[in-house]
Amino acid sequence: MTSYLSIQNLTIQLITGPLILRSISLEVAVGQVHGLVGESGAGKSMIGKAVLGTLPRALRITAGKIILDGVDLLTLSAKERRRIIGATAALIPQDPLTALNPSKRIGPQITKRLVDILGWARRDAISRTRALLDEVHIADADRVMRSYPHELSGGMRQRILIASAFAAEPKLIIADEPTTALDVTVQKQILKLMAEMQRSHGTTLLFVTHDLGVVSKVCDTLSVLYAGKVIEEARMRRFFMRPTHAYSRALLAATPTHTNPEATLTPVSNDIIKAVEQEVIEHDLRHSQ
Amino acid sequence: MHDARSNIRRPLGIRLWLSSAWLALLAIIATLAPWITPHDPLTQDLFLGRLPPFWMSGAEPGYWLGTDSLGRDVLSRLMHGSRIAITVALVAGTLTCIVGATLGLMAGFYRGWADLIISRLVDIWMAFPPVLFAILLIAVLETGLFSIIIAIIVIDWTRFARVIRAEAMTQGAMDYVASAQVAGRTKFGILHAEILPNVLPTIIALLTLEMGIAVIVETILSFVNLSISTDSPTWGGMIAEGRTSIHQAWWVLVFPLFTLFLTVLSFSQLGEGLKDRFDPVLR
Numbered sequence: 001m002t003s004y005l006s007i008q009n010l011t012i013q014l015i016t017g018p019l020i021l022r023s024i025s026l027e028v029a030v031g032q033v034h035g036l037v038g039e040s041g042a043g044k045s046m047i048g049k050a051v052l053g054t055l056p057r058a059l060r061i062t063a064g065k066i067i068l069d070g071v072d073l074l075t076l077s078a079k080e081r082r083r084i085i086g087a088t089a090a091l092i093p094q095d096p097l098t099a100l101n102p103s104k105r106i107g108p109q110i111t112k113r114l115v116d117i118l119g120w121a122r123r124d125a126i127s128r129t130r131a132l133l134d135e136v137h138i139a140d141a142d143r144v145m146r147s148y149p150h151e152l153s154g155g156m157r158q159r160i161l162i163a164s165a166f167a168a169e170p171k172l173i174i175a176d177e178p179t180t181a182l183d184v185t186v187q188k189q190i191l192k193l194m195a196e197m198q199r200s201h202g203t204t205l206l207f208v209t210h211d212l213g214v215v216s217k218v219c220d221t222l223s224v225l226y227a228g229k230v231i232e233e234a235r236m237r238r239f240f241m242r243p244t245h246a247y248s249r250a251l252l253a254a255t256p257t258h259t260n261p262e263a264t265l266t267p268v269s270n271d272i273i274k275a276v277e278q279e280v281i282e283h284d285l286r287h288s289q
Numbered sequence: 290m291h292d293a294r295s296n297i298r299r300p301l302g303i304r305l306w307l308s309s310a311w312l313a314l315l316a317i318i319a320t321l322a323p324w325i326t327p328h329d330p331l332t333q334d335l336f337l338g339r340l341p342p343f344w345m346s347g348a349e350p351g352y353w354l355g356t357d358s359l360g361r362d363v364l365s366r367l368m369h370g371s372r373i374a375i376t377v378a379l380v381a382g383t384l385t386c387i388v389g390a391t392l393g394l395m396a397g398f399y400r401g402w403a404d405l406i407i408s409r410l411v412d413i414w415m416a417f418p419p420v421l422f423a424i425l426l427i428a429v430l431e432t433g434l435f436s437i438i439i440a441i442i443v444i445d446w447t448r449f450a451r452v453i454r455a456e457a458m459t460q461g462a463m464d465y466v467a468s469a470q471v472a473g474r475t476k477f478g479i480l481h482a483e484i485l486p487n488v489l490p491t492i493i494a495l496l497t498l499e500m501g502i503a504v505i506v507e508t509i510l511s512f513v514n515l516s517i518s519t520d521s522p523t524w525g526g527m528i529a530e531g532r533t534s535i536h537q538a539w540w541v542l543v544f545p546l547f548t549l550f551l552t553v554l555s556f557s558q559l560g561e562g563l564k565d566r567f568d569p570v571l572r
Binding site: 052053054057082083085086087089090091093094095098099100101102103104112113116117118161164168 | 400401463464465467468469470471472474475478482483486487
């Protein structure tokens with residue numbers, strides 16, 4: 001199986017020096033869902049931002065390759081890169097409350113990008129948007145298209161963001177904690193919807209989350225990150241059956257399951273954290289030599 | 290739908306209509322002043338000096354708001370004074386808005402060295418006392434309408450730059466800007482299509498506020514006799530003259546002051562009203 005997105009030894013640094021990502025590598029095959037799991041600050045969102053070219057201005061990519069469909073994005077000019085990303089990738093952002101432009105109605109907001117950037121005919125863009133809203137199970141698509149974002153609920157807005165991400169039929173979607181801002185019952189519906197959309201469109205999906213439970217529901221493969229370093233990369237089943245790294249085992253032991261809800265949860269112990277941090281320090285020493 | 294919001298909204302509408310009615314009236318008077326004033330604003334008649342307004346004893350018919358110590362009709366002078374006030378409000382307000390908002394958007398959205406330079410300039414500007422700065426500028430530029438407008442732009446652009454910069458930064462950090470960027474919009478495209486519509490309500494509110502401030506600045510400058518030539522009546526000039534005879538003829542001072550107050554208040558209320566009406570989140 002060839003990989004659609006291949007990240008090789010990607011290193012990102014703050015312009016003042018500190019490492020944010022430490023030679024990260026990962027491979028995602030066409031039509032697969034790859035999870036990026038880690039604590040806050042592990043750098044999982046930064047991988048997505050690096051691929052999409054939306055890194056904060058204080059960060060620099062200092063080494064590595066991001067190969068999308070055979071093309072190394074980092075060797076391209078900014079303009080060329082924006083064109084490729086715009087045509088092949090999309091983002092499902094974390095917070096549905098700030099991810100829609102508050103001053104524009106939903107319909108124009110989705111259609112205008114298709115028209116302005118991809119050169120669609122207005123009529124096609126509108127009917128496409130309506131079809132997509134149907135597809136994400138929004139009952140009253142016409143009314144929703146006339147609404148402003150603040151008139152809709154969080155779950156509704158996240159559905160619209162999913163529809164909007166799929167609008168230009170991208171080959172790669174990066175979902176940055178798409179369910180974190182929603183409450184648990186809505187989360188489940190949204191996850192189901194995303195899995196459904198991903199399968200029917202055959203999209204490759206990079207799924208950033210800190211929730212192992214979410215990962216287990218939607219992902220095929222995953223990478224576990226700690227302090228900007230990949231601790232373990234594995235196929236889903238293998239990871240949950242036999243996690244190899246001590247930190248991964250500790251993470252799983254700290255995650256509730258519904259097959260055994262009575263089980264006591266053990267927090268990740270200090271020794272394990274120290275061991276992982278030792279690995280990171282060793283990596284940095286090798287890196288600086 | 291009847292909720293708490295609809296109770297609050299009603300007075301907002303009245304506020305918008307009252308303020309725009311007063312400003313529209315003023316604009317019409319300013320345009321037509323040479324043809325509709327009851328008397329020539331400059332004609333002196335010492336036999337008609339310090340006539341009181343129409344409801345007091347001793348008033349002369351035809352001099353509704355009385356006359357000043359030189360026998361000039363207060364109402365006619367007020368009407369003529371509104372020409373300068375309205376011109377300065379519209380022209381200086383708009384130009385200040387364009388200059389300040391553009392710089393603020395550049396600083397807040399593009400950041401980098403543009404932000405560095407603009408923000409430092411704003412810091413320096415904030416250290417100047419604005420009125421003294423204006424007087425100094427006029428002294429250098431010579432008096433006249435053009436100089437007043439330039440002075441207002443130079444002094445007040447920072448009001449826009451500061452607020453709009455902050456607003457552009459807030460909007461720039463929103464996820465919808467990131468999605469637009471991913472979708473392939475250029476920097477300028479994002480500024481134009483995503484940021485500007487969200488900053489616009491703030492710009493409009495500031496613009497009308499600035500128009501009010503421009504009127505005040507013009508009044509202050511004409512109060513210290515640094516406005517346009519002394520033979521065209523201005524509100525500030527009338528206030529300055531009225532001050533000297535306040536015990537004998539209070540109306541010469543009070544009417545221009547009250548007109549000024551109403552006008553500035555109307556500008557700020559117009560801004561608030563428009564913001565409430567056109568901000569989709571508040572609507």
